[in-house]
Amino acid sequence: QKEVEQNSGPLSVPEGAIASLNCTYSDRGSQSFFWYRQYSGKSPELIMFIYSNGDKEDGRFTAQLNKASQYVSLLIRDSQPSDSATYLCAVRAGGGNKLTFGTGTQLKVEL
């Protein structure tokens, strides 16, 4: 069983719609959760991090964490073609400094 799982996609949404990206993790001791965006051929860039159960909003992005169900999600409101990229979920286990990454979900925002 993979430690961090994401649907590889592609996830296609029309411009202006809400894109919902999901991630599940296996280590119940995980404490920190990160979403990175990676454009083709480029390095990952941090979008958001979340530590506590519930929602965290930053502009068009909302991260949602449910530790009991061991999932974290990223919502992108008013999706734009420039949001088309691969979104990587990363999890840091409790007491450690290493991140475990999922394989990423490819998002395509269509005009």
Place this chain on the structure above:
Amino acid sequence: DGGITQSPKYLFRKEGQNVTLSCEQNLNHDAMYWYRQDPGQGLRLIYYSQIVNDFQKGDIAEGYSVSREKKESFPLTVTSAQKNPTAFYLCASAPGTAQETQYFGPGTRLLVL
């Protein structure tokens, strides 16, 4: 202009050759990391360092070596023992505080001739 730099952008390795990838940061971060990314796969940790003159193996350290002689620098050597080195190599750094947010350099793409 603070950030993480990696060089070269592209690197070609011949059979049996060792090559070294450079990673430099001027963010005053304590922790530095090396990842490998293959198509369709997530990032896999090769080596990491929490402090100068100390480093630990990650999940796929075989065929790689590192050094951390300066806080700003964390070079990665891909040795001839690494039989499948073609990949996108990413260096990251983090402040070293309890809540570790890692920031990535632009990456080096290694190809085998």
